[in-house]
Amino acid sequence: MTTATLPVPLSVKPRLSAAGIVRSEWIKLRSVRSTMWCYGILVVLMLGIGVLISCLADFGGGDVTGDTARSIVVAASTGGLNVAVLIVAVLGALIITGEYATGMIRSTFAAVPRRTGAIAAKALVLASTTFVATSVAIWLTALVTWPILAGRGVEVQLSDPSVFLPLLGGAVYVTMIALLAFGFGMILRSTAGTLATVLGLIMVAPLILQMLSGLTQAGWLTDISALLPQNAGSHLYAYSGTAALPTADTGRLTLNGWSGFGVLAAWDAIVLSAALILVKRRDA
Amino acid sequence: MIEIENLSKRYGPKQAVDDISFTVRPGVVTGFLGPNGAGKSTTMRMIVGLDRPTSGQAKVNGKLYADHRDPLHEVGALLEAKAVHTGRSAYNHLLALAATHSIPTSRVHQVIEMTGLENVAGKRVGGFSMGMGQRLGIAAALLGDPQTLILDEPVNGLDPDGVLWVRQLTRYLASQGRTVFLSSHLMSEMALTADRVVVLGRGKVLADSSIEELTGKAGTTRVMVRTPAPTALIKAIAGPGVSVTQMPDGLLSVTGMPAEQIGDAAFRNGVPLYELSPVRASLEQAYLELTQDEVEFRAEVAA
Numbered sequence: 001m002t003t004a005t006l007p008v009p010l011s012v013k014p015r016l017s018a019a020g021i022v023r024s025e026w027i028k029l030r031s032v033r034s035t036m037w038c039y040g041i042l043v044v045l046m047l048g049i050g051v052l053i054s055c056l057a058d059f060g061g062g063d064v065t066g067d068t069a070r071s072i073v074v075a076a077s078t079g080g081l082n083v084a085v086l087i088v089a090v091l092g093a094l095i096i097t098g099e100y101a102t103g104m105i106r107s108t109f110a111a112v113p114r115r116t117g118a119i120a121a122k123a124l125v126l127a128s129t130t131f132v133a134t135s136v137a138i139w140l141t142a143l144v145t146w147p148i149l150a151g152r153g154v155e156v157q158l159s160d161p162s163v164f165l166p167l168l169g170g171a172v173y174v175t176m177i178a179l180l181a182f183g184f185g186m187i188l189r190s191t192a193g194t195l196a197t198v199l200g201l202i203m204v205a206p207l208i209l210q211m212l213s214g215l216t217q218a219g220w221l222t223d224i225s226a227l228l229p230q231n232a233g234s235h236l237y238a239y240s241g242t243a244a245l246p247t248a249d250t251g252r253l254t255l256n257g258w259s260g261f262g263v264l265a266a267w268d269a270i271v272l273s274a275a276l277i278l279v280k281r282r283d284a
Numbered sequence: 285m286i287e288i289e290n291l292s293k294r295y296g297p298k299q300a301v302d303d304i305s306f307t308v309r310p311g312v313v314t315g316f317l318g319p320n321g322a323g324k325s326t327t328m329r330m331i332v333g334l335d336r337p338t339s340g341q342a343k344v345n346g347k348l349y350a351d352h353r354d355p356l357h358e359v360g361a362l363l364e365a366k367a368v369h370t371g372r373s374a375y376n377h378l379l380a381l382a383a384t385h386s387i388p389t390s391r392v393h394q395v396i397e398m399t400g401l402e403n404v405a406g407k408r409v410g411g412f413s414m415g416m417g418q419r420l421g422i423a424a425a426l427l428g429d430p431q432t433l434i435l436d437e438p439v440n441g442l443d444p445d446g447v448l449w450v451r452q453l454t455r456y457l458a459s460q461g462r463t464v465f466l467s468s469h470l471m472s473e474m475a476l477t478a479d480r481v482v483v484l485g486r487g488k489v490l491a492d493s494s495i496e497e498l499t500g501k502a503g504t505t506r507v508m509v510r511t512p513a514p515t516a517l518i519k520a521i522a523g524p525g526v527s528v529t530q531m532p533d534g535l536l537s538v539t540g541m542p543a544e545q546i547g548d549a550a551f552r553n554g555v556p557l558y559e560l561s562p563v564r565a566s567l568e569q570a571y572l573e574l575t576q577d578e579v580e581f582r583a584e585v586a587a
Contacts, residue, residue, distance in 0.1 A: 004400035004419070004449045006456050010429035014357040014385035024383035031376035032369060104369040106334055107377075107424065110361055111384040113333040113350035283335040 018121070021112055025121040029095065029129060038091040039133040043140065045087070046080035050141035053079045054148040063153040070163050071239040073149060073156045077142040078170045078237040084137065085177040085202060085230070088130050092181030093194040095126055100189040109284045119186070119276055123179060130178040134171040142167060162239065169236035169257060176264045177202065180229060183271035186279050202230040223253040229267050235260030285310055285463055286331060286432060290340035293326050293487075300326045302487035303340065308465045310431075313458045315478030316467035319575055323487040324467040325364065328436050332361050344432055345463075356385045356428030362421035362435045370410035374401055374420050377409060382427055395423040400449075414441030422450070433457055435466040439473055451477045471571040485575045498570050507543045509536045510559035511550070520553040521546055535559070 029035050054076040064072065099105040112118040142158055149156070156163065180201075185194040206228050213221035225231055235255045255263065286308035293301040301323040308314045318324050329335040331342040333349040341348065344359050352358045368377050378392045396405045399419040404412070409420065418441055425433060435454070439447045454477055458464045468474055474481055474495075481498060483491040491498055511517050514536055518528050526540040538546060543562045550557050 004446070004453075005398050006453060007398050007426050007429075008394060010387065010391055012386075012388060014354050014387050014428045016354045016356070016385050020384045020386045024380045027376060027380040027383055028369070028372070031373065031380070032371040034371065098369060098371070102369045102371075103364065103367040106329075106363055106367040107381060109334055110332050110363070110367075111356055111381050113352075113355050281336070283329070 016112070018117060021117045021121040022124060024111070025118070025125040029125050032098070034094055034098075035091065035129075038087050039129070042084050042087045042133060043137040045083050046134075046137035047141050047144060049080035049083065050076045050145045051148065054145035054152070059152065059154060061153075063155065065155050067239075069154045069156045070160060072154050073142065073146070073158070073163055074166045074237070074239040076145045076149065077138050077167055080137070080141070081170050081174060081237060082230075084134060084174050085233075086199065088134070088174050088178040089181040089198045089202065090195060091130070092126060092178035093185040093191055093198065095122060096182055096185040097189060097191040097194055101191060105284050115280050116276065119279060123182060123272070126178055126182055127175050131171050131175045134174040135168075138167050138170050165257070166237045166239055169261070172261065173233040173236040173264065176268050177229060177233065179268050180271055183268065183275040186275035187271070201228065206230055219252055226253045226255055227263055229264055231255075232260045232263035232267075236264070285345055286434075286465055287343045288327070288331075288340075289343070291327065291330060291337050291342055292339045293323070293330060293335060294338045299487050301330070301337075304484070304487070304489045305340075306482050306489055306492045308463055308482075309480075310463040311458055311461050312479040313454050313464045313466065313477055315474035315481040316465060316484065317471060317474055317481050317571060318467075318469065318484035318490075320469055321486075322484040322575075324484055325436050327484070328361070328434050328465075328467065329363060331434060332359060332363070334363070354385055354428070356381070356387070356430065358428075358430055359432045359434060360425030360428060360430035361433075362418070362425045362438055364421075364436055366409065366412070366417040366421070368409045368417070368420060368424075371408060373406050373408055374412070374416075374423075375405040377420065378405075378423060378427060381424055385428055387427055391427065391429075395426050398426060399423040415443055415446055418442055419446065422453075430462075432463040433465065435464075437468060438466055439468065439470070447473070471568045475568070483571065483574050490574045506563045507538045507541070507546055508559065508561050508563055509538055509546060509557060510534065511536070511555055511557050513555050516553060516555045517550060517557075520549045520555055 057072070057076075059068075059072060099108060108118050109115055146156075146158065158164065181194065181198045184197050185191075188194045188197060206225055209221050209225035209228070212218070213225065232255055235257050238257070240257065288304055288306050290303050290305055291301055292299070292303050304327065316324050316327070326335060327342075330337050331344060331349060345352070349355060349359060372380075375392065375396065378395065379389065382389070382392050396402055399422055401416065401419050401423060404416055409417070412420065418438060422435070422438060425435065433454070435450075438450050442450065454464045454466060458479075466477070478495060480494050481491065482489060483498075508531075509517065514530070517536065521528070521538065521541055523541070526538065529537040531537055543560055547557065547560055
């Protein structure tokens with residue numbers, strides 16, 4: 001270690017600003033290894049699952065066109081999203097629980113003592129990088145699987161809105177799950193507790209509700225299940241056809257792309273607001 | 285300038301800080317002393333708005349910390365070693381903190397150089413020794429060129445070289461008219477660094493004075509005397525205000541008479557002296573006397 005010296009004054013006056021806080025959070029996100037690992041794994045898994053689906057799925061042989069073809073392309077490009085949400089849930093949790101676990105949160109809040117700015121900047125950086133990374137994964141998968149599917153007789157245009165919109169919705173869905181995990185991370189502050197809660201909510205809860213409603217035939221359980229983040233979010237990237245198809249009225253809650261987005265947005269809004277109130281009140 | 289007004293903090297049933305008030309002035313180094321658990325760190329965290337006071341307030345440079353336009357330019361704080369993400373390099377840690385206040389990258393290099401971290405700045409903080417963690421914390425505190433510095437136990441884990449540097453650094457910053465407030469549980473270090481001390485014990489202020497005042501207050505000066513004829517000596521020096529205590533090892537502890545007069549009296553009366561030593565109350569002793577009843581965890585000594 002070299003010898004320490006006496007301080008020199010700073011030539012420019014430090015100025016706290018929103019842009020500065022966002023830049024700070026971006027530096028933080030890119031300077032820990034877990035970020036690149038998570039996004040890297042996300043892209044590789046999405047691509048791998050997409051290629052598997054397009055190579056192995058049975059399309060019934062012959063040329064496939066129209067709604068069937070488009071739904072196959074959407075399914076292949078978004079096939080890995082159920083795994084992707086698990087990865088971004090980890091990332092969304094770590095971005096804040098990692099700071100609580102290491103004590104970094106005190107440095108963060110000493111620099112931004114009102115706290116809201118730091119939290120908003122974290123959310124913004126997490127959301128934009130997750131959206132970009134997931135979009136890259138989805139479109140890369142779409143482009144790679146396109147010739148594979150074309151070779152198996154599936155004809156499709158990626159620019160078709162009925163294809164384009166679910167692919168966009170998939171990235172929105174994954175981003176919103178990342179924010180949900182971030183919110184739970186702020187509330188619970190521990191990595192293990194946050195992961196258990198978020199994974200429980202998006203993976204275990206739908207299974208339990210499905211099992212219970214199957215056993216009890218209680219329709220309201222199905223309604224609740226439809227409102228869970230993962231079930232509501234699945235409508236964002238589901239292929240819904242070029243024309244609105246008449247659905248059988250079961251008397252039960254049915255979501256579509258927009259209402260699914262609404263439900264997920266409500267989850268994010270509630271959890272993030274509660275988290276922000278707690279973060280501002282609690283000792284760091 | 286730090287103004288603490290009737291500040292209290294309660295964690296559940298534990299009163300960590302109990303209605304304390306004091307002022308830390310610019311231009312001098314103020315030490316914050318007290319045994320472990322006295323409430324020093326809690327007080328410092330409340331000053332920079334990390335912990336919310338149960339009652340009262342702490343103002344820095346005239347305002348609550350959170351109300352400052354550019355907090356890192358007002359206060360630089362080392363709150364504990366390694367309030368740092370262990371997976372990030374020291375350089376990136378400082379770069380991220382600097383970015384919030386648009387502090388240029390050149391300043392990050394400057395504080396790395398000032399704290400002697402050039403060789404490890406690119407390494408992840410998780411592998412840092414405590415001393416390196418302290419240097420990084422001090423580097424972060426200096427980043428915004430703050431008017432007020434708050435350092436919680438800055439010399440903990442530092443090598444002798446580092447301890448000396450912290451001493452020079454704090455005195456230099458104070459000489460520039462800045463406010464320097466540093467805590468320690470080591471009295472000896474404070475005696476060399478601080479001009480004033482605030483002593484805390486069990487959440488209360490026990491003393492708030494200059495180093496000289498604190499030493500002066502601590503008991504009266506004693507003289508230890510060893511002689512083969514204690515009875516003769518006691519007779520020779522007897523007088524108003526003089527008291528003699530027989531120590532277990534045969535020493536006599538005399539208060540109320542300076543060593544010179546004791547020596548003269550012994551010489552006049554032909555009493556041989558083997559030892560004659562004045563004992564000045566040290567800051568260490570003053571501190572021990574002050575905090576004697578306030579130590580939260582005391583090792584029980586078997587009788």
